[in-house]
């Protein structure tokens with residue numbers, strides 16, 4: 040039976056207003072302000088009428104030059120990756136120490152939390168279609184590079200069964216009693232716990248902790264500070280997301296940040312009007328303020344999740360309607376749990392299925408993989424590069440640890456994020472730029488690099504798919520985005 044969300048009909052007018060596409064003028068103003076706030080004058084965003092918004096060069100760029108570093112609007116580390124990588128919940132840089140990263144991972148793996156928070160819909164609901172390439176001297180993704188020693192054997196991270204370390208060693212790594220040789224060369228900021236005490240979120244600095252708290256975490260923190268009913272409801276919502284699709288956690292962040300922005304804007308508005316006496320505050324939704332709070336999300340290109348999600352290969356077209364209905368039901372299940380946890384009467388339209396579906400659909404159509412290279416990998420590569428006798432001495436200590444980590448030693452931080460500027464970049468099968476993490480890019484920002492020289496005024500394009508694939512395959516992949524590509528390469532190769 041079709042899931043019915045009563046808020047959809049109750050708030051139909053407000054929902055229609057929130058989902059109406061922004062005018063070209065609103066687009067221009069919003070991105071102009073965003074770019075000025077970031078002191079970025081080398082690109083502009085405008086709506087040219089062909090494919091909606093696009094990003095254009097405001098200066099000339101040379102080949103390999105940095106075009107853009109884009110700070111995410113919202114991002115999450117994949118649930119399954121949280122065991123392997125201990126990162127700041129705001130900027131996603133690695134925190135703690137090499138020893139803590141390793142000890143924590145081995146401890147959690149030992150506990151049986153083996154990263155199998157099964158994502159039932161993983162094939163069909165991948166919300167990060169665009170990937171970040173990573174830097175390496177040979178142009179390959181160095182996150183997974185294995186090194187070979189003199190006699191051609193893989194010198195570490197082999198596929199053999201993992202060797203267990205004594206519990207005492209794991210504990211000593213975690214609590215800092217055991218120091219690994221040369222680990223000081225790979226220092227990381229100490230972990231700052233969440234101010235709400237949830238024990239789930241940690242940060243690289245108090246400023247990151249405060250920024251996350253202010254922007255969204257204060258509403259979705261499961262720490263002792265929040266009342267029991269709310270905490271239990273949040274925990275149910277999080278469990279459901281971990282068991283089905285962690286994109287729901289990202290949607291919860293988007294909704295929380297909109298609610299918090301709404302209340303801040305309302306407060307400011309009342310102060311400006313001189314109404315300091317809070318007893319006069321109405322608890323009705325002020326649509327003008329809600330639309331302003333929603334603006335960063337309103338700007339993203341979006342369709343409903345269950346309408347735009349690609350049909351998985353194993354679902355026949357005769358089952359398509361049932362499949363889309365299943366996705367809609369799943370979203371409704373998640374939304375009901377979130378509503379129980381953080382419902383806000385003044386922001387009621389945000390808890391409609393229509394809005395929830397569009398937020399997830401926006402992630403589906405725009406998100407970029409969140410990738411941060413691991414300093415643990417760098418550490419073992421460093422040890423491997425040492426020469427006799429330092430290498431032998433160090434390896435006496437590091438070898439059993441590497442054997443315990445197995446081939447997972449190099450796992451990087453992985454997640455998905457929405458980037459306000461990168462998501463305005465249109466696709467081309469002969470792109471002039473690409474998302475590419477350089478050696479120095481060690482946080483969750485998106486990095487866009489010029490693939491060739493780009494002239495002022497040219498549109499900056501990236502490829503959403505592997506542009507080296509044959510024409511038919513590219514078009515099939517791009518069908519997931521709901522468009523047929525008409526870039527020069529496709530026009531030329533069209534049969």
Ligand SMILES: C[S@@+](CC[C@H](N)C(=O)[O-])C[C@H]1O[C@@H](n2cnc3c(N)ncnc32)[C@H](O)[C@@H]1O
Nearest residue numbers: 090091092340405462463464465466520522524
């Ligand atoms: C990530 S968004 C890019 C920004 C988008 N133009 C906007 O207005 O926000 C992706 C969407 O832009 C449009 N688009 C991007 N590249 C395109 C292309 N080469 N041909 C047709 N449509 C394209 C499609 O609607 C696609 O789903």
